[in-house]
Amino acid sequence: MFNKIISKEEISDLLKDDMTIMIGGFIACGTPERLIDIVLEKGVKNLTIIANDTAFSDRGLGRLITLRQVSHVIVSHIGTNPETGRQMFEGDLKVDLVPQGTLVERIRCGGSGLGGFLTPTGVGTIVEEGKQKITIDGVDYLLEMPIRAELALIYGSIVDKAGNVVYNATTRNFNPLMAMAADTVIVEAQKLVDIGEIQPELVMTPSPLITHIYAPEKQ
Amino acid sequence: MFNKIISKEEISDLLKDDMTIMIGGFIACGTPERLIDIVLEKGVKNLTIIANDTAFSDRGLGRLITLRQVSHVIVSHIGTNPETGRQMFEGDLKVDLVPQGTLVERIRCGGSGLGGFLTPTGVGTIVEEGKQKITIDGVDYLLEMPIRAELALIYGSIVDKAGNVVYNATTRNFNPLMAMAADTVIVEAQKLVDIGEIQPELVMTPSPLITHIYAPEKQ
Amino acid sequence: MIEDVNLAKTIIAKRIAREFKNNQLVNLGIGLPTMVTNYIPKDINVIFQSENGIIGMGPVAELAKENREITNAGGAYVTVMPYGCYFDSATSFALIRGKHVEYTVLGALEVDQEGSLSNWIIPGKKVPGMGGAMDLVVGAKNVIVSTLHTERGRSKILKKCKLPLTAKHVVNMIVTELAVFKVTSGGLFLSEYNKDSSIEEIRANTEADFIVVEEDLKVMDID
Amino acid sequence: MIEDVNLAKTIIAKRIAREFKNNQLVNLGIGLPTMVTNYIPKDINVIFQSENGIIGMGPVAELAKENREITNAGGAYVTVMPYGCYFDSATSFALIRGKHVEYTVLGALEVDQEGSLSNWIIPGKKVPGMGGAMDLVVGAKNVIVSTLHTERGRSKILKKCKLPLTAKHVVNMIVTELAVFKVTSGGLFLSEYNKDSSIEEIRANTEADFIVVEEDLKVMDID
Numbered sequence: 001m002f003n004k005i006i007s008k009e010e011i012s013d014l015l016k017d018d019m020t021i022m023i024g025g026f027i028a029c030g031t032p033e034r035l036i037d038i039v040l041e042k043g044v045k046n047l048t049i050i051a052n053d054t055a056f057s058d059r060g061l062g063r064l065i066t067l068r069q070v071s072h073v074i075v076s077h078i079g080t081n082p083e084t085g086r087q088m089f090e091g092d093l094k095v096d097l098v099p100q101g102t103l104v105e106r107i108r109c110g111g112s113g114l115g116g117f118l119t120p121t122g123v124g125t126i127v128e129e130g131k132q133k134i135t136i137d138g139v140d141y142l143l144e145m146p147i148r149a150e151l152a153l154i155y156g157s158i159v160d161k162a163g164n165v166v167y168n169a170t171t172r173n174f175n176p177l178m179a180m181a182a183d184t185v186i187v188e189a190q191k192l193v194d195i196g197e198i199q200p201e202l203v204m205t206p207s208p209l210i211t212h213i214y215a216p217e218k219q
Numbered sequence: 220m221f222n223k224i225i226s227k228e229e230i231s232d233l234l235k236d237d238m239t240i241m242i243g244g245f246i247a248c249g250t251p252e253r254l255i256d257i258v259l260e261k262g263v264k265n266l267t268i269i270a271n272d273t274a275f276s277d278r279g280l281g282r283l284i285t286l287r288q289v290s291h292v293i294v295s296h297i298g299t300n301p302e303t304g305r306q307m308f309e310g311d312l313k314v315d316l317v318p319q320g321t322l323v324e325r326i327r328c329g330g331s332g333l334g335g336f337l338t339p340t341g342v343g344t345i346v347e348e349g350k351q352k353i354t355i356d357g358v359d360y361l362l363e364m365p366i367r368a369e370l371a372l373i374y375g376s377i378v379d380k381a382g383n384v385v386y387n388a389t390t391r392n393f394n395p396l397m398a399m400a401a402d403t404v405i406v407e408a409q410k411l412v413d414i415g416e417i418q419p420e421l422v423m424t425p426s427p428l429i430t431h432i433y434a435p436e437k438q
Numbered sequence: 439m440i441e442d443v444n445l446a447k448t449i450i451a452k453r454i455a456r457e458f459k460n461n462q463l464v465n466l467g468i469g470l471p472t473m474v475t476n477y478i479p480k481d482i483n484v485i486f487q488s489e490n491g492i493i494g495m496g497p498v499a500e501l502a503k504e505n506r507e508i509t510n511a512g513g514a515y516v517t518v519m520p521y522g523c524y525f526d527s528a529t530s531f532a533l534i535r536g537k538h539v540e541y542t543v544l545g546a547l548e549v550d551q552e553g554s555l556s557n558w559i560i561p562g563k564k565v566p567g568m569g570g571a572m573d574l575v576v577g578a579k580n581v582i583v584s585t586l587h588t589e590r591g592r593s594k595i596l597k598k599c600k601l602p603l604t605a606k607h608v609v610n611m612i613v614t615e616l617a618v619f620k621v622t623s624g625g626l627f628l629s630e631y632n633k634d635s636s637i638e639e640i641r642a643n644t645e646a647d648f649i650v651v652e653e654d655l656k657v658m659d660i661d
Numbered sequence: 662m663i664e665d666v667n668l669a670k671t672i673i674a675k676r677i678a679r680e681f682k683n684n685q686l687v688n689l690g691i692g693l694p695t696m697v698t699n700y701i702p703k704d705i706n707v708i709f710q711s712e713n714g715i716i717g718m719g720p721v722a723e724l725a726k727e728n729r730e731i732t733n734a735g736g737a738y739v740t741v742m743p744y745g746c747y748f749d750s751a752t753s754f755a756l757i758r759g760k761h762v763e764y765t766v767l768g769a770l771e772v773d774q775e776g777s778l779s780n781w782i783i784p785g786k787k788v789p790g791m792g793g794a795m796d797l798v799v800g801a802k803n804v805i806v807s808t809l810h811t812e813r814g815r816s817k818i819l820k821k822c823k824l825p826l827t828a829k830h831v832v833n834m835i836v837t838e839l840a841v842f843k844v845t846s847g848g849l850f851l852s853e854y855n856k857d858s859s860i861e862e863i864r865a866n867t868e869a870d871f872i873v874v875e876e877d878l879k880v881m882d883i884d
Contacts, residue, residue, distance in 0.1 A: 079789030101796030113535030118334030123828030203523035209742030246513035298566030320531030320573030332758030343606030422746030
């Protein structure tokens with residue numbers, strides 16, 4: 001009935017130079033490391049990466065920066081990966097820093113058919129540069145815009161064969177939001193289970209949002 | 220450590236005439252019927268109710284309309300309760316109809332510290348009357364505003380003594396959003412359990428959002 | 439004309455049921471649209487969304503087997519498929535507005551040749567409210583209107599809706615017991631006709647202007 | 662002045678720990694703010710929020726007992742209390758911006774007498790990014806800045822921040838090893854002083870203008 005399991009080779013074929021990719025995770029917790037392996041192996045270049053942070057130079061999506069496959073990151077934090085800062089100062093990597101709450105809400109917006117939202121975060125700081133400011137009842141807000149990607153690579157602790165996803169503990173972070181905001185969504189299943197094994201209340205990403213399932217243990 | 224269990228009498232004392240109250244539920248599924256009983260018994264008047272719909276004349280929050288305790292409803296649908304339409308046509312009840320997706324997003328906004336959001340829903344219809352229209356990349360959006368209440372009455376299928384809430388099946392609907400958007404939040408616990416009995420991934424409303432727990436079975 | 443209303447509705451439901459592909463996510467309105475579930479081809483798995491918080495909605499619950507915590511958007515007790523799941527209303531409408539629902543099928547008070555739809559209010563008479571309809575027609579990838587071709591002899595498909603709109607320029611397809619129309623930026627096209635009817639009968643019962651491209655015209659697939 | 666940096670930090674952490682009431686929801690920044698957990702009075706239950714998706718965060722996980730799926734906002738492996746729960750980042754910042762977090766405690770590069778804060782960038786030198794700090798200071802009900810009073814002999818509490826701001830006019834309280842200040846619309850008030858220091862020493866080491874109301878002035882409670 002559902003036929004979403006995909007191989008390493010099929011994923012590799014989906015990857016192109018110049019792509020915009022969202023990658024789930026928070027400082028490499030809840031990050032699809034085995035999917036990142038495939039991006040590394042394929043060696044695609046000039047990527048734009050949307051993520052919470054750039055993790056470490058040898059862990060998480062930081063590995064893509066170390067190998068210079070990325071030309072632009074849109075993130076809230078780069079402090080854990082000195083390589084990001086180095087490439088930025090050398091002029092090789094464009095870094096857009098976005099407040100974390102604004103970044104995740106922009107992703108939600110991009111996946112929810114909303115045209116933007118008003119947030120008080122960033123008012124009176126350099127974050128407001130180039131943005132429309134709207135005052136309501138005397139309070140200033142920035143109009144922040146939705147963001148989407150061609151591809152989202154996410155992590156799932158438990159995934160059923162229909163594509164329903166459960167994220168354990170703090171692996172949830174950006175993953176369920178990104179699953180709504182990309183044209184193609186691939187989940188790396190830490191554990192793949194049969195349909196019916198997940199309590200329906202526990203599902204955090206409904207199956208129709210998942211395009212493909214990658215189950216490294218089954219390879 | 221946590222001391223959130225509240226009695227019928229204490230709840231009754233919190234209720235006042237002219238209050239704005241959010242009530243969870245979707246056509247009386249996931250509605251706190253026993254909390255509504257207390258509002259009926261107290262007989263407070265001139266209430267403003269924010270909810271998805273007005274349920275039935277003898278079930279759900281429709282009972283408050285039947286007893287003429289409500290002067291204003293902000294809902295997406297009144298079709299299941301002819302009494303609402305009757306009082307509206309007689310001029311006794313003010314009815315604001317809001318598209319369901321806009322209504323729930325306004326509640327989320329009210330609980331999330333956002334100043335508003337842009338939605339394509341309602342553009343070109345009477346819903347746009349009196350609202351700011353913002354055009355982005357040639358697409359028209361309505362700027363919709365946050366909404367909050369003094370009190371939220373919600374239903375929880377399983378509630379622990381700290382106030383963590385699980386909603387079974389379709390009882391979830393508006394409940395977790397309303398739990399974020401009111402100054403005081405009372406949950407009616409269908410089943411009250413000890414701390415530690417709920418899997419932490421399954422919690423749908425975190426305990427700090429719940430002010431009081433009402434457990435009718437314990438009364 | 440097909441005088442038997444139940445037969446007419448069955449024709450509409452059957453035709454719409456042929457529209458879906460495997461594993462597509464579909465939201466059906468209350469009433470006629472819900473009848474579509476009875477005619478889904480056996481080799482096609484359609485995933486039903488209910489805007490009160492279900493993906494993978496199954497049939498209505500059997501009597502005495504109802505679970506009071508599982509209802510559909512009309513308040514009826516329903517079942518859920520093994521691949522199903524639940525979510526809150528904010529997530530539900532994020533899915534709906536965010537173009538994650540492939541098809542929405544709704545009834546109409548009026549629909550017009552520009553793809554505008556009125557189905558939520560008759561001012562001064564009947565005011566049920568829009569519920570989730572305004573979000574559904576704006577957000578779903580494809581909007582199908584299911585309607586009897588005429589009501590009390592009057593065409594339901596107009597040049598321009600007169601009642602307050604549910605949304606402007608959103609309908610992709612109109613299915614009646616006599617015909618299937620496609621709404622495009624170039625106008626309303628008759629794409630299929632009921633073999634028991636005729637283009638002349640359709641024209642006589644349709645207020646809207648529509649275009650017929652003979653070589654593209656097909657017979658409605660309802661057998 | 663207190664020359665021992667560790668002692669200074671301990672004083673700050675101890676004082677901030679006295680600020681919380683039972684069952685309040687608190688978010689602590691990385692570094693000095695995290696030290697506060699060590700000094701919460703035994704009769705007070707503070708509920709810790711971690712913006713990566715925890716309410717009810719417990720102590721750092723013991724070595725070899727780490728669960729790789731449970732980290733804090735700094736990426737360290739932590740534990741969770743029995744009353745704890747998890748959520749996604751959109752929900753986390755809905756809680757933060759929505760004034761559901763009672764206190765946020767953060768470090769500062771600079772803080773000023775108007776309650777503005779700079780703690781995320783030194784242009785051209787150090788650009789870690791703001792992470793969740795901008796949302797936390799705008800959204801939390803109370804913003805406490807924890808900072809050593811001076812750095813390399815220079816006051817951290819300025820008339821006006823010179824570095825790019827994290828937010829304008831948001832700080833409620835500044836706690837250093839020498840003093841506690843309250844930021845009000847009427848200006849910066851010295852509310853407490855370390856009994857091993859003096860108002861003169863505080864004035865000599867503070868660039869900001871501050872007001873002293875003798876009858877309201879207290880000794881810092883850090884024993």
